[in-house]
């Protein structure tokens with residue numbers, strides 16, 4: 001039977017690329033959700049949508065990515081980049097959906113000569129409060145996860 005994969009942020013740069021891959025793959029039924037379909041900060045609608053589709057996997061590529069914008073709009077940024085992810089993780093956990101959360105590499109300072117991994121300490125440059133919001137996500141979100149189930153994957157790219 002085909003696995004169902006649902007992607008949030010499907011009209012974004014990353015979401016569009018992910019769509020191309022999974023639409024070609026006969027093993028998956030692809031469901032793409034744009035901002036028009038769902039505002040990820042609307043938690044009631046988010047839950048209803050996931051209850052309706054019951055995907056096996058969710059990939060969340062929704063984010064406010066402009067650092068200057070984030071710093072000028074901390075409340076909105078916190079809602080989209082942090083609280084929504086926290087809620088999405090809770091909903092996925094309750095519905096037994098595997099969640100793949102995409103984040104940014106911009107939590108690292110770029111000084112290390114080798115590629116960074118998730119165990120490296122974060123160090124944002126200057127007074128970069130916008131990025132600090134991004135750092136908040138994995139900490140809160142991973143605290144919901146149960147690693148032995150391998151149900152929650154967190155990627156920084």
Ligand SMILES: NC(=O)c1ccc[n+]([C@@H]2O[C@H](COP(=O)([O-])OP(=O)(O)OC[C@H]3O[C@@H](n4cnc5c(N)ncnc54)[C@H](OP(=O)(O)O)[C@@H]3O)[C@@H](O)[C@H]2O)c1
Pocket residue numbers: 009010011012013014015034035036038039040041061062063064065080102103104105156157
């Ligand atoms: N692209 C890269 O090279 C790159 C590199 C490193 C990390 N990343 C990470 O990958 C993730 C996605 O990046 P991206 O480049 O694909 O960003 P993007 O092109 O800006 O896409 C983000 C998507 O999120 C949607 N969105 C924003 N607010 C929303 C909301 N409240 N509800 C629902 N949808 C909403 C946007 O829709 P609207 O435009 O219609 O609002 C857009 O489709 C981010 O976490 C980013 O940090 C990307």
